Amino acid sequence: MRLLIGVAVAICSAFARKHPCFDNSTTLFAAVENAQLILTGTVVRMTVDVEKKSLLTGVVRVKRVIKGSHLIGDQRQLTVFGFGDSAICESFAHKSDTKIFLLSQRNESFYLNSSLVPITLKNLDVVNAAITGKLAIVCLAGRAPVAN
Ligand SMILES: *[C@@H]1O[C@H](CO)[C@@H](O)[C@H](O)[C@H]1NC(C)=O
Numbered sequence: 001m002r003l004l005i006g007v008a009v010a011i012c013s014a015f016a017r018k019h020p021c022f023d024n025s026t027t028l029f030a031a032v033e034n035a036q037l038i039l040t041g042t043v044v045r046m047t048v049d050v051e052k053k054s055l056l057t058g059v060v061r062v063k064r065v066i067k068g069s070h071l072i073g074d075q076r077q078l079t080v081f082g083f084g085d086s087a088i089c090e091s092f093a094h095k096s097d098t099k100i101f102l103l104s105q106r107n108e109s110f111y112l113n114s115s116l117v118p119i120t121l122k123n124l125d126v127v128n129a130a131i132t133g134k135l136a137i138v139c140l141a142g143r144a145p146v147a148n
């Protein structure tokens with residue numbers, strides 16, 4: 001029981017904490033809400049963007065789709081634009097990096113919508129909880145500060 005409460009407190013605070021990164025201003029919770037497609041995956045290739053030379057385009061091998069599976073169907077590899085976007089901190093990735101990717105879709109293409117998120121148990125818990133909305137209730141009930 002004590003362990004459960006500890007875990008809940010840890011997740012609630014991660015959920016509400018202003019991360020130094022996500023869109024420079026929001027929390028992981030807000031970033032999860034904004035993203036249309038969220039998945040875990042590994043970068044298989046990085047190339048310089050054909051149109052915007054300051055940006056990189058990545059091919060990502062999809063491991064698990066967490067949100068928006070209808071957007072990619074059964075595609076197991078995805079081209080993602082916008083790596084290195086200066087409007088998004090921690091938006092650089094290298095070949096072989098495995099991350100949680102928060103993406104949005106524009107013109108049939110997928111763009112990085114938020115900072116790359118390291119795959120940790122805590123981050124996955126926050127992402128899943130933000131999607132199911134369950135944690136919001138738990139955290140609000142516990143009067144922990146919640147992202148607005
Ligand atoms: C976000 O932060 C990065 C540095 O981490 C900075 O270069 C960029 O200008 C910031 N973007 C916005 C929109 O404030």
Ligand SMILES: *[C@@H]1O[C@H](CO)[C@@H](O)[C@H](O)[C@H]1NC(C)=O
Nearest residue numbers: 081104105106107108109111
């Ligand atoms: C979508 O594509 C059209 C035509 O290629 C272009 O004019 C428009 O700026 C694009 N929109 C976005 C959000 O990239």
Ligand SMILES: *[C@@H]1O[C@H](CO)[C@@H](O)[C@H](O)[C@H]1NC(C)=O
Nearest residue numbers: 034035036088104112113114
């Ligand atoms: C993220 O996607 C939302 C729409 O889903 C859009 O309004 C927002 O501008 C995007 N942010 C970035 C940094 O691309």
